[in-house]
Amino acid sequence: MNDDLEKLIEKLPFFLQNYLQHHIYKDQLIEIVLDLGRRPEARFRTGPEYLSQKIISWQDLDYITKRISKFSTENRAGIERTLHRISCIRNRQFMITGLTCRVGRSIFGTISVIRDLLESDQSILILGKPGVGKTTIIREIARVLADEMEKRVIVIDTSNEIAGESDIPHLGIGRARRMQVSKTELQHQVMIEAIENHMPQVIIIDEIGTELEVLAARTIAEKGVQLVGTTHGNCLENLIKNPPLADLIGGIQYVTLSDDEAKRRKTQKSILERKAYPAFEILIEINEQNSWIIHEDVKTSIDLLLRGKSFMEQIRSFSFIEKVQIRSEKIQSKYGSFLQNDDTLVKKNWTNINLPKQNKLIKLKSKILIIYPYSLSNNLLKEVLLKMGIKFILTNEIKKASLIIGLKKHIRKNFNLTKLANKFNVPIYSVNYVNYYQLTRLFSNIN
Known part of the structure; x- marks a missing residue:
């Protein structure tokens, strides 16, 4: 495990540094919460804990923000060459009134x-x-x-x-x-x-x-x-x-x-x-x-x-x-x-539940379909055909296709596609919606 925790602790005010350096659960630290006018709080895996009786002042927040990188438009900053993240809370005048210092760790073997x-x-x-x-x-x-x-x-x-x-x-x-x-x-x-x-x-x-x-x-x-x-x-x-x-x-x-x-x-x-x-x-x-x-x-x-x-x-x-x-x-x-x-x-x-009886597909399974897909997801088409046990080849050339399958509203607008299909005697099949049920039903009805 590599957490560079010392680099985060050294950015904190001295009264917090001394406490955290000797804390028995330092390795289980998740984040440090510093809000203006409140006691500083640390959240460990074992639970939350106050770090001091002293309340956080403007000077404490200013001390930290001057020692880290500039805050982005998302109100996030970091420490150079570490995985730690510091997020800020601002008031209506955009002044920082709170900080959340989250410990970033690189843990090997977790996956x-x-x-x-x-x-x-x-x-x-x-x-x-x-x-x-x-x-x-x-x-x-x-x-x-x-x-x-x-x-x-x-x-x-x-x-x-x-x-x-x-x-x-x-x-x-x-x-x-x-x-x-x-x-x-x-x-x-x-x-x-x-x-x-x-x-x-x-x-x-x-x-x-x-x-x-x-x-x-x-x-x-x-x-x-x-x-x-x-x-x-x-x-x-x-x-x-x-x-x-x-x-x-x-x-x-x-x-x-x-x-x-x-x-x-x-x-x-x-x-x-x-x-x-x-x-x-x-x-x-x-x-x-x-x-x-x-x-x-x-x-x-x-x-x-x-x-x-x-x-x-x-x-x-x-x-x-x-x-x-x-x-x-x-x-x-x-x-x-x-x-x-x-x-x-x-x-x-x-x-299987949505497929018709097996004998209706015997003729379809015995031949290889060369399909020209138009306005359809290739992945969805492959999923349907593989589950139905149909042998197929997807092609980008209409003249090689044995059939064209596409979305009805798109096919109607493409006159060139219809013209080429008629020229090469390729039948066009269309579906109203691109979904699993429509495609399964379509292939079930192809003879």
Whole structure:
């Protein structure tokens, strides 16, 4: 562990330095809170504690702010070549009335419990409350990917929390490169710039929070680059209920089923459904530091959750003196079940339930479809076809295609596409909405 704690303590007033230097729980310090007119307080892993009987004055705050870097527009500052973060509270006259000095640590070996997930080359989203250690985890992930797996890693460091307050990145990220962001609202632009200019294999982003950042993450995922990101929340359901972030896991939409389909499924006519392929294939919930919940197949977890079905989640527990323990628990969705039997979707996946009888697909499976996709997500198309067991090839040339599939409203506007399709005798199939159900139904009806 590397925390450079001495460099933070030496920036504090002398009466606080002396107390902290000899504190028995110094290594467990999380943050120091200094508010004008109040006693200084330290928050340890064991709980909060006052550091002195003396109250904080203007002079104490001024002493600290003169010894650290300048505060950004986000009211954050740091200490050169460390991972510590100092955030300030201002009054209406923009004068500093409070400081939160958060200890930044580079802890090696913290991600050994998910080493297998990193080697899968799939995108990983880390979900957790503020202060649970998400930034520390992705810092170590950056080091492992860059140093041990020898990948080209770029860290998008918006507030210099991941790689420290310096133009020279902290050793905690290893050989990974760091791109700083001048303003928080420009993070999505830097994400796209990293792809276009520096050819990374992995991009690491801390605190994805806006719609533009979500859109940039989806764009990066479509380009085949591995993503590792963090966002705030307690569990998978939080993302579903958070509209700006829902697109990270494919987005959610209402779908109206036909009377026959609703009767067959034994559901209501209006149901919730995943809209597209998730930008992140794996999701990790961190509510406790030594126990993480893993969703190794996000799309399946989402589909089961939306249909009100119970699903299995993997829990990985670890400690310094014991081996990693992996167990599974059955979780019941809070959305409620529309179907009578809760075990049907555990035994069958979402696709199998929505497929027609197998004999209707015999003819389709026996030949290879050469598909020209128009205004459709290639990832979603591949997912549907693979689950249905259909042999296919995606092409960019209309003359080689055996069929064209696209969104109806876009196909209607593209007269050149229709003209070329007629010229080469290629049939055009269209869907009203781009979602799993529409594509499955379409391929079921192709003869």
